[in-house]
Amino acid sequence: MADVVHMIDSEVFLAFSTYATIVVLKMMLMSFMTSYFRLTKQVFSNLEDTTLVKTTEDRKKLVRVDPDVERVRRCHLNDLENIVPFVVIGLLYALTGPDLSTALLHFRVFVGSRFIHTVAYVMALPQPTRGLAFGVGLFTTFSMAYRVLTTALFL
Amino acid sequence: MADVVHMIDSEVFLAFSTYATIVVLKMMLMSFMTSYFRLTKQVFSNLEDTTLVKTTEDRKKLVRVDPDVERVRRCHLNDLENIVPFVVIGLLYALTGPDLSTALLHFRVFVGSRFIHTVAYVMALPQPTRGLAFGVGLFTTFSMAYRVLTTALFL
Amino acid sequence: MADVVHMIDSEVFLAFSTYATIVVLKMMLMSFMTSYFRLTKQVFSNLEDTTLVKTTEDRKKLVRVDPDVERVRRCHLNDLENIVPFVVIGLLYALTGPDLSTALLHFRVFVGSRFIHTVAYVMALPQPTRGLAFGVGLFTTFSMAYRVLTTALFL
Numbered sequence: 334m335a336d337v338v339h340m341i342d343s344e345v346f347l348a349f350s351t352y353a354t355i356v357v358l359k360m361m362l363m364s365f366m367t368s369y370f371r372l373t374k375q376v377f378s379n380l381e382d383t384t385l386v387k388t389t390e391d392r393k394k395l396v397r398v399d400p401d402v403e404r405v406r407r408c409h410l411n412d413l414e415n416i417v418p419f420v421v422i423g424l425l426y427a428l429t430g431p432d433l434s435t436a437l438l439h440f441r442v443f444v445g446s447r448f449i450h451t452v453a454y455v456m457a458l459p460q461p462t463r464g465l466a467f468g469v470g471l472f473t474t475f476s477m478a479y480r481v482l483t484t485a486l487f488l
Numbered sequence: 489m490a491d492v493v494h495m496i497d498s499e500v501f502l503a504f505s506t507y508a509t510i511v512v513l514k515m516m517l518m519s520f521m522t523s524y525f526r527l528t529k530q531v532f533s534n535l536e537d538t539t540l541v542k543t544t545e546d547r548k549k550l551v552r553v554d555p556d557v558e559r560v561r562r563c564h565l566n567d568l569e570n571i572v573p574f575v576v577i578g579l580l581y582a583l584t585g586p587d588l589s590t591a592l593l594h595f596r597v598f599v600g601s602r603f604i605h606t607v608a609y610v611m612a613l614p615q616p617t618r619g620l621a622f623g624v625g626l627f628t629t630f631s632m633a634y635r636v637l638t639t640a641l642f643l
Numbered sequence: 644m645a646d647v648v649h650m651i652d653s654e655v656f657l658a659f660s661t662y663a664t665i666v667v668l669k670m671m672l673m674s675f676m677t678s679y680f681r682l683t684k685q686v687f688s689n690l691e692d693t694t695l696v697k698t699t700e701d702r703k704k705l706v707r708v709d710p711d712v713e714r715v716r717r718c719h720l721n722d723l724e725n726i727v728p729f730v731v732i733g734l735l736y737a738l739t740g741p742d743l744s745t746a747l748l749h750f751r752v753f754v755g756s757r758f759i760h761t762v763a764y765v766m767a768l769p770q771p772t773r774g775l776a777f778g779v780g781l782f783t784t785f786s787m788a789y790r791v792l793t794t795a796l797f798l
Contacts, residue, residue: 347640347641348642348643350580350583350636350640350642351636351637351640351641351642351643354576354577354580354633354637355637357572357576357577358630358633360573361569361570361573361626361629361630363569364569364570364626378562379559379612381613381614382619384614385615385616385619407688409569410565410720413568413572414670414671414673414674414723415671415674417572417667417723417727418671420576421663421664421667422664422667425660425663428660454689457689457690457691458691459691459694460691460694460695461695463691464692464695471671471674474671475668475671478664478667481660481661481664482661482664482665485657486657487654487657487658487660487661488658488661499797502795502796503797503798505735505738505791505795505797506791506792506795506797506798508731508735509732509788509791509792510792512727512731512732512788513728513785513788515724515728516724516728516781516784516785518724519724519781533717534717534767536768536769536770536773537770539769539770540774564724565720568724568727572727575731
């Protein structure tokens, strides 16, 4: 266990653990947001789910597509497409031994950009707010990938 | 290599490796289930895929949407949305040095909840079976995230 | 930090870091490909995005579904469903201390299969090109999972 304890004692790794956990929790909140919209707007994907709000015969009408629910679902999928690469590349980046201040800058900018992205998506803010937030997050991940590949390249 | 060998010798990390691998393999089985339904029900997303079951002219009719295939695909996406957070947070949790019995409890409850979730989804069991399985998995991941943030917080 | 530096000095772990980063970057390129098709074909999911190409009144018509965009999106989702398991199981596999040559074989075959899969999907090459690429990637991941479970099994 000694080695594991040492690893978790690295400040860069602690910072990575903190920000990765926060941004993954943010991603999980999209599930709650989807459930909230589904229950309040009575919009479901599965017939068996409609019993959660109604027990009468016309339950089949509740199995439909709603633009607000689809918006939250697209935001959730975009999170998966961007937060998963951050977590994978960020973990490898943390193991390359970067400066603490540089690492913190990457982690904070990425996590901030994803919170802005979510607000911009769910509230349908005018572009290019969401596009910029998306791009900043992407750029941060590319920057970390560059360091991983230049430090650890082994083909 | 010594350090890696030591890390993999931690029983909590071995347990994490085992359960993470099992639940990721379960997620991968959803691909087979989708392929199985697509081939037996002759329902495809891409025109070029229809040659797998038919070579005549009316192949275009096979590019369509089928409720059973969509159900399996929703289950697969739900797996991605929940198993990815478990793997990320579970890995960091395993590195915080929890008690073996507490860690095993978390891993077993999560993996069990996801198997129940899949059965409930694919067989369209009455709610709240699937909702409860989903919630138990979410709660387990939150519990591990709580320990990661209280042990390793570094903002 | 010493332990982390040692871990990253393991050649198998360096190789994993390199190939995992490359294949995750490939997955991220699907976002650019989707944006490229959306902007050039003027096809959007959100009304607010249409201002990126048009400012007149008939912007609502641009919120629609296009087969080429959907094709890229299905390829992106398939990447998520397959590359995430590779990264998780590959990381655990790298920690089990496999032979460098065996590990390199797994990593190279998987990453190669996913590049072929993407080309076959986006260019709609005749089957079974894409099916075979998909299957080879899956088999590689299963092979690594087998080693993880036989080396680290702790239930």
